[in-house]
Amino acid sequence: MTMAGTRGGTKSAREMQDLLRPPGPLGRLAARFGHLLLPRGAVDWRRHLRTYEVADARGIADDLFRRSFGHDPPAEPRHFVLVSFPAPDDDAPHPRVVAYVHQRALGEVYLCGGMCVDERAYRQFPRWLFQAVKSEGGLATIVTRDSMAMLGESPASFGHVGEPRARQADLRTGFVDTGIEHLMVFWRREISQAEKRRLIEKVAAHGAF
Numbered sequence: 737m738t739m740a741g742t743r744g745g746t747k748s749a750r751e752m753q754d755l756l757r758p759p760g761p762l763g764r765l766a767a768r769f770g771h772l773l774l775p776r777g778a779v780d781w782r783r784h785l786r787t788y789e790v791a792d793a794r795g796i797a798d799d800l801f802r803r804s805f806g807h808d809p810p811a812e813p814r815h816f817v818l819v820s821f822p823a824p825d826d827d828a829p830h831p832r833v834v835a836y837v838h839q840r841a842l843g844e845v846y847l848c849g850g851m852c853v854d855e856r857a858y859r860q861f862p863r864w865l866f867q868a869v870k871s872e873g874g875l876a877t878i879v880t881r882d883s884m885a886m887l888g889e890s891p892a893s894f895g896h897v898g899e900p901r902a903r904q905a906d907l908r909t910g911f912v913d914t915g916i917e918h919l920m921v922f923w924r925r926e927i928s929q930a931e932k933r934r935l936i937e938k939v940a941a942h943g944a945f
Contacts, residue, residue, distance in 0.1 A: 746789045746814075752796050781868035784823040785834075785875075787882035790815045797836040804852035814839045814846075816886070818879040820857055823865050832857075835879040839893060840945070845935055846893040847945045848883070848922070851876050851902060873908035880909045884922055891927050894939045895920045916940050 790796055793809040797817050801809040809815070818835035834857040838850035853875045858866060872878050884893060895911055897903045898918050911920040914936045921936065 746791045748791050749795055752788070752790055752817075781865055781872070784821045784865060785818060785869070785878060786821070787816055787818045787879055787886075789883075789886055790817055793817070793836065793838075797833050800833060800836055800852055800854055801850065803854075805850070809836070809850060810838055810840070812840060814841075814883075814886075816879060816883040818875060818882070820861075823862055835875040837876075837880050837883050839883055839887060841890075842894075842939065842942060844890055845939065846887055846890055847939070847942075848880065848893045848895045849945055851880060851905065853879075874905060876902075876905040877908045880905065884909070884924060887924065891923065891925055891931070892935055893922045893924065895922070896944050914940075918944070 791813070792811075793801065793815040794811075797815070798809055801807075816837050816839065817833045819831050820834045821831045822829065833854070835853045836850065837848065837852075839846040839848055841847075857875065858869070861869065869875060869878070873881075887893060894914075895902075895906050896918050897906055897911075897920050903920070906920055906922075909922065911922045913919075914921050916936065919936070919940060921932075921939075923932070927935075
């Protein structure tokens with residue numbers, strides 16, 4: 737599998753169904769009381785929010801995507817989902833997808849889009865987890881930032897951003913303006929200014945996405 741902070745392949749629909757299956761009695765006990773076995777201060781929000789790359793968003797994030805955009809998610813890769821695993825005092829009974837983002841290859845760079853969040857998740861988080869997510873910039877920032885870490889050797893990912901809240905999430909992720917209206921970029925590694933200009937012009941010529 738591919739998960740934020742790990743190496744591996746893309747998760748299949750079958751693997752994601754297993755991951756999102758409601759836990760049995762032992763799983764529910766572990767989710768509710770497992771933190772009590774950890775040293776003080778060891779409870780980490782990353783135990784409860786993990787980003788995965790999936791082969792197909794259909795059946796996994798399609799409901800979330802439709803609520804946000806009114807149509808199905810894109811069919812072409814690459815798809816990234818942020819999964820919330822129940823934390824102590826979490827009102828949610830089982831793991832669920834709480835955010836999604838899409839990264840489409842355009843030559844050596846990616847086009848980032850389709851970012852959406854299940855806002856209901858914030859109300860279900862216990863207060864400590866809500867505060868931790870807020871300090872990280874929010875669910876949209878987390879899933880987008882995690883997806884950036886999984887793009888291999890690509891030098892950049894671009895976003896076409898017009899909605900103010902999406903722009904703020906992208907700024908928190910690390911995107912910067914390109915000088916072209918609505919076009920932002922996340923530079924994943926150091927490249928020359930000339931190469932940056934070439935890539936910006938290439939994506940600008942591609943048009944809105």
